[in-house]
Every structure is written in structure tokens, then in C-alpha cells.
Amino acid sequence: MLRAVLSLFGCAKPPAAFKERNYKPESEDAKTERSPEQPGVFELAYSLLKAKTEALLANDQALLSQEYNSLLDCDVLETVEAAEHTNNAGKNRYVNVLPFDYNRVKISGEDGQDYINASLVQSAANESPSWCYIAAQGPLASTVDDFWRMVFENNCSILIMLTRTVENNHIKCADYFNQRPGETAKFGAYRVTTTDVQEVSPDITKRTLQLELCTTQEVHEVTHYHYHRWPDFGVPESTEPIRRLVRILWQNRSSCIQQTTVVHCSAGIGRTGTLMAIDVILRRLWAMAEQGASSGPAEVSAAVDLPAVVHSLRKQRKGMVQTLEQYYFCYEAVLHEMQELTGRGSGDSAPANSSGNGHIIAH
Template sequence: MLARLSKLLGCLGPAPSSGRGESYKAQAEGQLTQGPAQQEQQAASVFELAFTVLKAKTEQLLANDQSLLSQEYNSLLECDVLETVEAAEHTNNAGKNRYVNVLPFDYNRVKISGEDGQDYINASLVQSAAEETPSWCYIAAQGPLASTVDDFWKMVFENNCSILIMLTRTVENNHIKCADYFNQRPGETAKFGSYRVTTTDVQEVSPDITKRTLQLKLYTTQEVHEVTHYHYHRWPDFGVPESTEPIRKLIKLLYQTRRERETTVVHCSAGIGRTGTLMAIDVILRRLWAMAEAGTAVTAEDVTTAVELPAVVHTLRRQRKGMVQTLEQYFFCYEALLQEMEDSMGKVAAAAAGGAAAGTGAAPAVAGASDGPRAAAGRNGQ
């Protein structure tokens, strides 16, 4: 993967100049100003600056046999917090953990309804600071065990989660990574405790991603809750995909369909490796797209802070230990961000050229807008 990115960097030139002299003058002073075509310039300025910052950073990390990359990643280990995990280690709950070394912290574990001592599930509430804009909120969960599928659906139902992302296959390398918790084909219903899960629609978004609509019904009250389920089924365990395109496509779909302040459930097998990687990329791209759409001036410092991957991963790890589990996954985040900014610049330039040719002066849409409407004794896997 590092060799792939080294090749990519060799093919990339500098961020293309848009010919807006006053914008580049302002950048030198740390300020991106708004010209006459305010919205059009906003997106281009944000994407160009983010591309420049990310390209310089990745080139630096790859220098000297990637020593700085290892140093940056290893520095995150020093930030791991030592929060208590008493509920996860309780005798009654130990069998509910897929891996003995991936446990939710007591302070932010997700609780489900039940009698005293029966509220445990291996899942963590992972969210932005109160003052952060745009805000974000996820539930990071392990892939459910056969014995905890009903608890898993109870968590989704009680937290009113309408988007669920699955980043693992049920079996990988001859090991069970996740229990079957829904039926693959439309029209089929599965029963899990008090819940009935019916697959009502299936769409192949890409060769890598399947989108399903699931109807979740609580049998005792007949309440119904609809869930959009995205299954990215070609992400290898303990590795990264061959291309960043599928994960970027998935994140753009989420950006265009997710409601404000909505809690999104994300799981792989352990709920830290692939799960944390998607979250890190998603958080940073949401920041950049929000800046591009804002229509107000942003500083170069704002953009640089927005793409600060170590800070984002640190925030994730303070809420669930081990998020973004490997060095390869960590650098995959940089690769995805860099490639998305390159694609975004191209889309903005094409939209601007089209608007100029038509004489409309229309502002470009955010990149990707055309993709859709707005084991207890085991060691950890991903």
C-alpha cells in the first residue's frame, strides 16, 4: 500500500491554479477570501489547500524509509487512555465479547434496556466534542455473536439508528467474524428474540458495496423501524482495500443521506480496525465538505486543522481503544483523503467550466453529489 501511494504521489502535480490571484495572495496571509463568484471559489479554495497540505504531509511521511510515518503512528499509542472496563469484564458479560482485548470503556459504553446487570453490549458511543462543527456521532460495535444478535438489534432499535454499516464478511480466512443478523435476499424475514428483521430491498451500489433496506419490527408492540444497511464486503481483514474508491463512495453516500446529528452504527469484527478507519476518513471529509459549502471565509489554519489525522485518531481512541488498528490502515486514511481532494478539485473545475460556458455562474456541488440523493478467547480482529 505504501508503494502504491508513493507511485500516486509521483503522478500528482501541484494543486491546479484557478487563476484567482487575490485568493492566493490571501492564502499567503493565512486567509482565504471570497471573490465575486463566492460559492464557486469557496469549494475550490478549500479543496486546493487541503490537497496541498495532504500532499506535503504524505511526502514527508514517506521520506527516510517512512520513519516519520512510524513515529507519528506510534505516538498515538502513548495517547491510549486507561479507562475502566468493569462492565465488559463482569462474569455475566465476558461471554458477550468476541475478543478478550477489545472492550468498551465504562464511561461511554452503549447500554440497552434490561434488568440490572443485563444492559451490556460490546459497543461504544463515539462522538465529537460539543463545540465541534459539523458534529458527528457513531456507535462503534463488534460484529454480533450468534448469542448477541437480539441485543444488537435492540441497540439499533432503542437508539433509533437508521443507518448501519457493515465492513466485514461473516467468515474470513476460515474464521467466523460476525454472526448472520439479517437475510441476504429481499422478502425474507429473520427472527431474533423479540425482533423480526425483513429485507425489503437490495441494491448493488458497486461491486464492493451492497445496500439493503431492512424493516426492524419489535414483535411485542408491533413498532416498526426502517434501517438502511450498507455492506462493504471486500475489505480484507488485517489489511486495506486495493483502491480507496469504494470507501470514498460509501462515505459520500452517507454524507448525502444522513440526517443532522444522526447516530450511525458501524461495525466490522472487533469494531476498531476497519471501523475506526472509516470513521477517521468520514470525519475529515465531512469537515472539508462543510467548509466548501459554507459560503463564508475560512483560514488556512482552519483547513490544516481539519485534516489533522493524528488528532482525529486520538479522539477516536479516547472513546474506544485501538481505533485504526494498524499502520497500514492509518496511512490508508491519508491515501483516501488525498485522492478525494484530487477528485474534488477536478469536479469543481469541471463544474466551473461548464457554468462559465453556459453563462450561468452556478456554484459547484460538493464532490460526489452525483452519486446519489442527499470470540471471547480470541485475540482481536478487525
């Protein structure tokens, strides 16, 4: 049985028949009425992922390492000439994390100064539900003006921050907004005012920011989510906060097709790529469930094909999902969400053969 289940996991393209609709959990009556011979999307996804994670962690995690390392063979060698240009080199936080020329985000500027370390990362043209992000590095003190210009010019209304400004005594991101409501800061041509602060959870702070272009007084509202307990190069102790954040994103996007969301950590690849991978897979499953049509194991397997998702992300920004632990955390988060949705528990119990905190065993 395990072999049959695992044979469904390949690098198939995601199904192209999903609908963009707002997800609502099934009622208990609907669950009761479903025939046992026709398991729903969440039941199928849970069974597939449970078998997959158990196999990945077997034999000292041999299959997990093999699957993750195989993605290195898929690395795309695109040009990064703009990022390496003499005028732009100082705008990069890390010399080895650079946006590709073909999909780098461009901002307006005098004398052709259109560079910022950010990449447009999006779904294929025929993929549904569609998704679109700007993956960015945490702004430097010298690039905060450019960062807000990017947000303003791309009309981005959701901004996700996955790092603290200082971690392990190293600056990971410049201060680009004020913490408390009522405070205003000016960055070049932009004025940023914090109008509201809410603690979504102990891990996530939601802020409403008013972004104003001073020359025209045009105002743009940005909802800022700061997930401030995700360690650099590591993973959180629980998948619940990241799943909560992804659910919030799904609800916020329901009325906006192909809305672009800015996501950044420090480099814009590790924590940023991990959140995106989890978000993409859960959006697929929620959309399939909302569509209501029967989906078989092959369709669900394609929807949760993590290697294909990570490969798609890395084709658009090198190094997305930076570590083996972050890669497995993607599997954990989706499995835990399916576990919760199918009534099998709260969602953060550790899979078989994993360490006590639910993550892979470090060697």
C-alpha cells in the same frame, strides 16, 4: 516550502465554526472566478496533504512510523468493569477489545442485563459539524438479539458493515440479516425483513431492512450498507469505494443533525475506526467549502489533523485505527478525494514513494 507546510500540522483542535449543511461540488464557473491568491478549501487541503504524505513516506517511512507510534502514548486507560463482569465476558468477541464503562452503549434488559460490546463515539460538544457513531463488534450468534435491540432503542437508521461473516476460515460476524429481498428472520423479540437490495458498486451492497418489535408491532426502517471487500487488518486496493460510502453517508445525514450511525467490523476498532476517521475529516472539509467563507492554511490544517482525530477516537474506544497501514490509508483517502475534487485526476493515483497499489511499502 515543505517545512512551512508541515509546520501547520499539529494536534490543534478542529475549527469550531463549520456549518452543518449539505455539500455540493463547486461549479466550474465558481472555480474559474476564484482568485489564484485565494485558494479554496479543497486546493489548500490537497497541497497540505500532498506535502504531508510525501514527507511521511520519505526516509523509509520514518516520519510515518513516528507519528503513528506517538499515538500509543495517548492511549486512555479507562475502566472496563462491565465488559469484564462474569455475566458479560461471554458477550465479547475478543478479550482485549472492550468498551469503556463511561461511554458504553446500554440496552434494556431484565435483571440489569444492559451490556453489549459497543461504544458511543462522538464529537466534542463545541465541534461543528458534529458527528456521532456507535462503534460495535460484529455480533456473536448469542448476541444478535442484543444487537438489534441496540439499533432499535437508539433509533439508528443507518448501519454499516465492514466485514464478511467468514474471513480466512474464521467466523468474523454472525448472520444477523437475510441476504435476499422478501426474506424475514426472527431474533428474540425482533423480526428483521429485507425489503430491498441494491448493488451500489462491486464493493458495496445497500439493503433496506424493516426492524419490527414483535410485542408492539412497532416498525423501524434501517438502511444497511455492506462493504464486503475490505480485508481484515488490511486496507482495500483502492480508496474509491470507501470515499463513495462516506459521500453517501454525508448525503444521508444532511437532514438529520447528530444522527447516530452504527458501524461495525469484526472487533469494531480497525476498519471501523478507519472509516470514522476518513468520514470526520471529509465532513469537516465539505462543510468548510459549503460555508463559503475564506479558510486559511491554519484552519484547513486543523481540519485534516489525522493524529488529533485518531486520538479523539481512541479516547472513546481503545485501538481505533488498528494498524499503520490503516492509518496511512486515512491520509490516502482524503488526499485522493481532494485530488478528484480539484480536477487533478480520478483520485486513486499513488503518492510519491508509495508502493504500486498506492499503499505504504510493507517491511
